Amino acid sequence: MAAALLVVLGFTLLGIESGSGAGSNIQTSIHDDGSKTRLTCTLNSSDTAILGHRWMKGDRVVQEDSQPDLTTEYEVDPEERSGQYFCTFLSEPAGRTASLTVNGPPKIEAVTKSELGIQGERVVLACESQSFPPVTEWAWYKIQDSGDQLLNNKSQNKFVVSSETRTELHIQELDLKADPGQYACYGTNSEGKDRAIITLRLRSRLAALWPFLGVVTEVVVLVTIILACEKCRKTDEALGEEDTGSAPPKSSGHRMNDKDKRNAN
Template structure:
């Protein structure tokens, strides 16, 4: 019995060591749009691990032509990634699709040791799995209006035409972000978006997206004049220190040009040139500009600064008031507290100094007056007794 089990185990090992190649995942057919991309994937098992190749088939039988696709083929538009671990996997990635990329793509696999020998006939044929890639022209989307310019309200509409692909829904984007309230699962080739109040914050690039395979979209620009605002309308800086003034902008399109000026005594604006004597530094992006002023001076730098943003639809500006404090400004509150404490201590000291001598003098005056009365009474009584010739008794209460 043990010999039988041993023979079975040996046959199993031999079978596993020479297992024929077989697909466990085949590539799936795709429909793509011109300028898009496509990806096909297949997985194969076998022992030894099978080699996987990709081929492109053009034409029809018996005039078919076969072209092997390598990594970097078709002007570097083809990428092939393969792994050989527990089983063989391979993925082909096609970019910048054109109508000429339409055809049949074939995943081939074989683990025959002589599979690539040109002078020998392979013992095992290559196994094959095919998928069709169909590249079509981009469906036409009619947007109305194509552009909204300086309006207070609008209704954006899109109509998908010239497509046989099923629509699974639609939604709208604003500057690349989905507008949640616009999501729809209706299989309709028409969608609209109402803008009841257009402000500088609601202007931007709107896009209607139709959920077909692959999704298609069309842009509608809602343009508004720029609105420039100071981050803080009042700034404080210390003498010989550095301060940063900031302005931001809203609207679409954003400003393409930023500038800074300083208001003069006569009300005119003096332009500030970037990197002037290493004192001014201006940094700008489409939605933000900053002015850094170093080595602040009370006489030269305090005053009103103006930031100006200019776009295709006009210009906008805002003002910032800069106050420059002396370096000792932070010390004055502390010195004020110290002076108040000194004055308070002095008042208390003077009050105590005056109060104590007055109380002592008042006490002495009272004692002296009482003593004089007693001594005066004793003197009168003594003189009377002496005149009467009486003997003075020391125990006499009047003595």
């Protein structure tokens, strides 16, 4: 798979179509029909059997079949329209590959739509885009009722790290009052712009200890109950022993009262 990706990238950098056999080449076309976009690759000839076709977007396989046709088509997902696509005619000993580029505005996606941070620590909010042409400008804002606040490397406890396909907002020493809220990442290319929103929630540093403290409290209560029960049991045993030792011995003989003694005299 790694070797195949290197071959595909090589074709992209050279900007040519590959083929094997005399006069072998691929014709490509992009056809828009309303909201649908259809990509077509046609191999003019082949002196080896076609074993199937593979379509890739970037380094991801999006369609594959085992048909022997000299033409293959792929209908682009409207939600992921823009990007660089590759069609490959599978054959032995080597396949034939051509590239097609579909331009469009960026589609920005948040890596996580909600993030939970802890007071005093750090958090990273991230957005990505696989659109083509690549994003040329990223921007971060904090959404506020009084107006969105632009964030950059000069902002307090915040800095931004960006590339063509990803941007990150690093927030250090999180403040429980100032930092929670909604953050928007904007991406712009020559075809337009898009944004994604991430919600940042914070909890106090002590809140992270609450589950542990709850467990400790339960253990202390349980130990206290066990000790109390053990003390009560020992007390009952001691009282039982005292009652047994102080009881007067029972006499089996006849006890004479004072009246009997007088009559006897």
